[in-house]
Amino acid sequence: MEFLTPGHCISSIRPLRDALDVINGKWKLQILVVITTGHQRFREIERSIPSISSKVLAKELKDLEAHKLIKRTVQEGPPVLVTYEVLPYADSLDPVIFALRDWGLKHRAMIMGPDAGASPA
């Protein structure tokens, strides 16, 4: 880590805090992934994320919308439909999601040992 010299400490920490302030909690990135994979309806998203509740989902969706990461669209009709989609800006989070996902895979492998390639559930 050549760029991380003592003097640059604060300048490395502040952006980290900025990022963590936005994507904190355990749900936001998961929700982004799920919407990206094509689940655009509220109930659909809810069912795609194990053990999330509708209350939490509603709150997180509002947060994500406030941060300009997703867009909520209401299709009027007699059956009112709501769809969520990720905004282009959310794509900038891809490196974060990839890095986290990769590390999660490695970490699980390290904890389970090399003999546990694909654990169920």
Added chain:
Amino acid sequence: MEFLTPGHCISSIRPLRDALDVINGKWKLQILVVITTGHQRFREIERSIPSISSKVLAKELKDLEAHKLIKRTVQEGPPVLVTYEVLPYADSLDPVIFALRDWGLKHRAMIMGPDAGASPA
């Protein structure tokens, strides 16, 4: 995001959760960065991270140690010294830290507008 098709949803989410379970909270990555930059002593780390308390720092350091990300070394002497250093395994988190840091920078720039390059504090 070509790899993210609906069918692969769960397989993308689980690693994400695994990772978030380990580096949750707003402090752990910051602490790793600070130790990496050469601050190895408790008080030093504490002073390097704005507004962290010794209580929280002590707890987070224990967590990081339990996750095999840092090592605590006690140098006996009459003045007992404790040093913390990141373990090689923690380097695997570099991509995560980089991605987060970069995104934090971009995000701040986007929020502040292009006219706010380097804000004070």
Added chain:
DNA sequence: GTCAGCAGCTACCTCTAGGTAAGCGCTTAC
């Protein structure tokens, strides 16, 4: 009529992260 689905919202609770303040035993410096 009844049940299910849609997209949430409300009220209630618990649990944890985290903040505040103080103090411990030790050592060195003044």
Added chain:
DNA sequence: GTAAGCGCTTACCTAGAGGTAGCTGCTGAC
């Protein structure tokens, strides 16, 4: 002797994250 630094620890508190349950008004299927 007093103050300050070291590496913490304890006790107390608040804020918010998150879980549980049930409900709304609407529509469509049986």
